[in-house]
């Protein structure tokens with residue numbers, strides 16, 4: 001379970017999230033919606049421990065998110081940022097990127113598993129031999145999603161996961177993520193194709 005309790009996020013010039021309360025149960029698929037600047041990414045970033053809270057708290061499985069617990073908590077989370085700005089060369093590098101970290105090395109997927117996930121995301125396995133500079137924005141977004149799926153963590157945090165996708169790919173992605181019954185998903189989106197397939201919509 002993920003709990004936001006009186007969560008307040010303050011930057012130098014503004015306070016986009018004020019006294020925010022929410023409980024997301026295990027296995028629930030939740031999506032933050034609302035206009036640009038309403039604080040959707042800020043909440044996801046706070047959940048990742050990237051943004052300190054001005055007030056309130058965040059609890060994950062009853063454990064308080066804090067500098068002392070964040071590393072342990074992150075081991076149970078996979079995160080897809082709004083933009084993948086990693087300095088990597090090939091598609092393979094992108095897929096394997098999270099598995100280079102010590103904590104994930106033992107989770108490294110084999111070729112068969114990777115191909116299976118690529119197929120579910122409507123990507124051809126030939127994409128693995130391409131350079132990242134040769135793939136489209138929508139393909140890159142699905143490759144990031146493939147990594148997140150392959151990590152198979154109990155919690156997924158997805159920031160605008162379908163923003164660059166055509167209809168068929170957006171629906172394929174939403175259905176795939178929705179099929180992981182045990183996985184808790186917290187996302188931010190403007191995309192109705194995604195929002196409609198989530199369990200809970202939280203309007204900010």
Ligand SMILES: Nc1ncnc2c1ncn2[C@@H]1O[C@H](COP(=O)(O)OP(=O)(O)OP(=O)(O)O)[C@@H](O)[C@H]1O
Pocket residue numbers: 011012013014016034035036037038039040041042043188
């Ligand atoms: N690191 C930061 N420093 C200062 N201000 C920030 C920072 N991150 C976000 N903000 C401001 O906080 C507000 C909320 O931003 P946030 O990115 O959380 O909104 P959002 O709902 O995700 O928007 P979008 O739909 O455009 O992605 C915005 O006005 C933004 O300018």
